[in-house]
Each structure stands twice: as C-alpha cells, then as structure tokens.
Amino acid sequence: MAAELVRGQNHPLTQTRLEIRVSAGRPVVAGATLADDRGTVHGTQRVAHPGAPALPGLEVPRQAASDHRLAVDLDAMPQDVHRITVLLALPVGTGGPTRFGAVAAPFVAVTGLDGTEVASYTITDLDTESAVVALELYRRQDAWKVRAIGQGYADGLAALLADQGLTDAHALAGTIHDAVAQGLARAVAPPPRATDEAQVRAAATAGQAAGALPSSAPAPAGRPGGDGPIDYSHPGRQAPPPPPTAQPAEPGRPAVPVAGDATGWSMEERLYNQVWGMFEDLARTAAAYRSAVDFADSRMEQELDHVLSDPRSRIGGQGDAAREAARAKHGALVDRAREALDRDVAQLVAESDVVEPALPAAYARWDNPCWHAYRSPMEIPMAVRLGDLRLPESEAAGLRIPMLVRLPLERGLWIDAGASAGDALTDADELRARAAHTAVIHAARLLAAYPAGEFSVHVVDPAGTAAGALAPLVEAGVLASPVARGAAGVSETLTRLTERVDLVQMAVRAGAADALPPDLDVAEQLLIVHDFPHGFDDRAVTRLRYLADEGPQVGVHLMLVADREDAAEYGPLLDPLWRALLRLTPVPDDHLADPWVGHAWTYEPPTVPDGSAILRQVLAEVADARRARGL
C-alpha cells in the first residue's frame, strides 16, 4: 500500500524503476543531487537540473512547471551513489511568488512505472523558504529506501546547494535559474503542465546525446508478480464451475463419456456446449478423413501419371509393378484414415448414447421419455432442437448430432415445401403436407420450450389448405388468435404484428419500455404463414419483409411454409427474404453447413414417433398452463 510519509519517516522501495511526481500548484523547478556514502556531492556533474536534465539513472524536467515527473532507475545508478536528494525551488525573476508559504503545499509521490503509488509526502509548514529538499532516496545495504525531508532554505537554491557540500553553489544556482528563465521564455504560454510526451522526447534526445542512459530494460509498465493492482486474469474468462468429472480412463483406452462433460454454469449450458463440441468434433474428424483420402487420391493419380509417362515402364512388368505399388500405398493410407475415423466416430457414438437420454425437453428428440413428464417450464431455455444433423461418414454408425439453435430465435424459419427440397420420389402434394406438419412440430416445441404465456403463435392460412396439419395446435387451444383466412385475414394479422413491431421499436428507442399500451402482448410472437404467397398482395408482401427484417430484434419471428417457386413472379424482390430465413426441409436434405469446415450436413427434420400421442399431450399441458395464467 502507498505510505503517506511524515517528515523524517522512511519507507522501503521494492522497485528500482520509479517515477517521482511533484505537484505544487504553481511552476516550480525540480532537480536532484547524487551523493556518495558520506553524503558528499562530487561536483556539479552530480546534479540533475533543468540545465543538465539527464544523469545516469536519473531524468528531471527541463522547465519549471506545476507538475513534474522525475524518472529514476536505481539499477542504473553508479555504484558510488548512495543518496539521491530531490529538491524543489521557486523560479526567480518570473514575477511569481518568491516564498513557498505563498503557494499550496507541494505534494511529492514516489510511484512505480505503472503509476502505482509507493509513498507520498506533502511538504507542509513552509513559509519564507524559496527552495526545499523534498525527499531523499538512499541505499542501505544494497536496498533502497525513501525518506521524507522537507528541509526548506529561505536563502534559496544557492543555500540549499551549498548545504549539499557543493563549493560553487552560487554559480550552479545561477546556471539553474538561467536555464529555467530560458525555458520559460521559450514557452508560448506558461505551460499548464509539462506533458509526458515532451518529457519523454527530452529524455530520448538527451539520452542519445549523452549516451549515458542506463541500458537496463525499460520494461513494459506494470510487471506482474508484484503486489500492484493489475489483475492479469482475463475478465471474460473466469472459470465456470467444473463440470462433472469423468471417470479416469484406463490406460490405453478412451475415456468413458459422461453427459454434461463440458464447461458451463448449469447442466443445461454444459449439455449445450457438449452437443456443440460433438458437432465440431464430428466436423473435424470428417475433415481429417476427407483430406487424407483426397491426398491419397491425388498422390496415386500423380504416381500413375508418372508411370505412364516414363518410357521404361513400357518394358516388361516394371510399369505394372509401379502401378500396383501406387495403388497399395493409396489403399494403405485410406485404410489408416478410415481406422482413425472409425475410432473417432465410435467415441462420439458412445458420447451420444449417454448425452441423448440426459437432454432436457427443449433439446430432446420427441421419442425421449422426458416428454412424458413434460411440465410447462419456469424459464426460457438457452436453445431448442430443430432437428438432427449427420454426415455421410457418420451415417453407418447411426450418429446424429442434435441441431440446437439459441433462443430467442435470431432468424425466422423457412420450411421449404418445394420439390427441390427433397428426393424426386416424393410428390409435390405429399411434400406440402409434410411441410405443414413439420411446421406444427417446430411450433409445438417452441411453445413447449417457453414458459406459458411468453410465446404467442399466430397462424395465417389464406386458403385453408393446412387445416388438417394445424389441427393439433387449433384443438389444443394454444394459438393466440384464430387461424386467419383469406386476404382480409392476412392483412389484419400483418397489420397487428407490424404495429406491435413499430410500438416496441419506438419504446425501445425512446427508452420508455413501460409506456407501452397495457393491452400489448409482451410475449415473443411467432407468425406461421402457410402457403406463402397465396393470399398476399404487394402490400402484404412488403409488410412481411418488414417483419422479417425488423421483427427478430423485438421478439416477432416468422415461420414461412412455402415453395420458392410459387413466389417466382416476385423475382429477385424476395431474395433478401429467403436469405434472411433459416431454411429447413420436411425431408432429409443436405443443405446446412457447419461453421468450422463448411461440410454439407444432412438435416433431418424432427419426427414424432408413429402412433404416439406425445405432441397432443404436450400441447394439452401447454394449454393448461396458459389457462392457468388466464390466457
């Protein structure tokens, strides 16, 4: 801690690179003398002052100023220097005050290079003195200490220097005052404070000229390890509580996977991170495998080319042997790559086998038993599962990675009902029906993931073609408004949601979220539009684009069930809309890319087990919870 010294008190110095800061309220001259172990200053060359500001290990300002910083490097001090005396004096001939009694008590502090105060001293009780010895730094048995002195001299600088044992003290005092006067004359205006930069430049030039500055390192400010206030731990990386520890692996065998074996503050977050870790691992493992196989292929091709172009290979069996060797090398490398892939996939399968059953409802497949115990949650989960992801490499092992997306949704969803989405075998009507059904499954999961009343679902079905698929939502009574039909229904629903976006945006911008009308539904809103763009006129399309752009920030999300071909007449006008939405398909389709390597992943939409009533059961629980909240 910083010590506030009183006159005569001393304090140990642990650092050797120091700054002495002076602040006096009025311009003062600062200097220092270097004395040997008997307190003798050997001549004027051992005095640092504005006329000769740099000495080995010591640097003082060149001008009188109200704030000073003196740099001291104790390591660079000549061995015979045992005492450094820091002195202050009032400049003469400037029309300023001539006695310290007329100015504020000078304050002197010894600091580290990072500004940490080591010791400070306020020189009080000065009156007619015009020069004062502020501090001394002294060496005792190879350790340095600072002592507060505060000895004033009414006869000024000359008397002070004479007291230090300098014979030509008067001449030196004159030199100092001349240097100060010159400095003041050069100054455009009385400097409010000597800028650090000016000081540094002075130091640099003085150092180059004299070549006498210490060669020991100006280390970057603030060395760790001291007791300084700097905390070197990363502010954003405080360690979360440790995850459940896995059983130590038997030597030579992979660790037994454990659900939640990732970092996070809650089990939910750990599982989320673990799933994303598995996602990344599979992406990388597949990348390793693919790059090895690609390499093997290209190497074999090169070698075969080489055999072909080598005239010697035409003679006898040499060519065949070389070809055979190239193929064998290729086969060996591919086998080893396959082996590594199989090992990694097996490890991930084992992990998936323990993780899947442990997932909470929002992350779980619909066949997970946790859905049977579903209760409306109290908190919004971190993420929901939109389906499964797999790569061709993982297919044989049956490995699927849950596709988790964060809540609240950052992008709207587009359930692609177009023929391009799936295999050509499924006919168009079948695809449309499946798309509507998939949309309902997604909506049900979102409804179930949010606490009751915090997620409102609106449906626009202009032609009424999705009545069958929408039945589970309608019959359970979980929709916030009746299914809108016809052009009028489209227009009315869009108007309502657009108004909501406008109102919330205005309130947020004005910082007056409590000024919203009391009847406004503050829940997150999901608008399911079936068979877009049927029933939409240009105005409605514009509004929908507005919702897609502005909605997500204020909690209004879109789920379009659409075939892009149907909207072809709008041309490129709607391209931004499609791009803004996350495309999901009602049948497996390899259109999603991972963020690390960019593989094409096959997306598998969520499915409810055949003959299972789980969807209706969950929706009934959601409806009960909504009724309990008076909705």
Next chain:
Amino acid sequence: MGIDLTKGQAISLEKQGGGTLTAVRMGLGWQAAPRRGLFGTRTREIDLDASAVLFADKQPVDVVFFRHLVSDDGSVRHTGDNLVGGAGQGGDDEAILVDLARVPVHIDQIVFTVNSFTGQTFQEVQNAFCRLVDETNGQELARYTLDGGGQYTAQIMAKVHRDGPGWKMTALGTAANGRTFQDLMPAILPGL
C-alpha cells in the same frame, strides 16, 4: 527434464518410461529488446506470430496461424494472436497445441515458424524461445532459444514429424525473412 536443443538436433517424442505423447504444445515467448531511454512505455511493441504448417509428403496441406486458428481437422490449434509479447515472465506468449493422436494420417510433418509481423528484426527481440511441452502434464520436453542478434525477421523453429508409429521433433533454427508464413515457404521446403 527439458533438453536444450541446438540447431539440427532431433529428439524423439516418446514418453519417459514408454508410451507415446498424445498432445504437445509449442510455446513461443519473447520480449521486445529495450531501447535506450528511461521510459518503459516507449519500448516499441513487437508482434511475433507463431504459425504451424502441416505437410503431407512435402506438400503444404493446411496451416494454422493467427487468421486460421484451428486446422480443418481440429488437431492443431493456435491459442490466439499476441501482439506485444511477454512481460518477461518466461511464459508462452503464443502457443500452438497439437493433438498428435488426431493429426490426419497423411500429415507427416508439422513445421513451426516465427515471424515478426511488425517487421523488426530479431536484433530487437529479447529472450525469445520456443519450447515443446507435453500438454498432458505440463512437462517441458525441449527448449530452443532463438539466438538473437540476427538481421532477419523470421525463423523456422522446428518440425515435428512422424517416426514410425511415434513422432520426433527436430530443431531447425533456419533464419529467413518474411512477414507471414507464406513468405517462408521457399525457406521451409529444403528443411523437410
């Protein structure tokens, strides 16, 4: 204990008492050499960058550096760019982790390089070292000190290469010039 490597020296990365290493860390640490002057803040900052180039049969396949922190296969990871170097505590300022077990089978050499991105030569760098640490227990396997004072801006430090079923490390210590690893390719290739 760690071995101080000299140029061209190779060590086998077998664990003492058998077993091969599974994960190693190549650490890089440095300090800007002091310039004359008293004020510590005026030390010019030096940005050294550690990179790792993955080779298969002498063809570069992937590279891990400050703009591509993880190799596609995930086996080599850069812990992030350090722009100013260390506070002189001897710790690693930049590190590259290599999961040897997961390195794709066709990768047979990984070359570690150091470049001065800010363009200072190694004359202005102090206490620069590269070391190989067994990531599983933190034990230092080998240390290689960059002999300073050279008028060059890059150094090809070492390579880790397959040796039978295990791996070996060879100290290269080749001086070169270049701002990023791309500039070093001509200098790397003869060392493979």
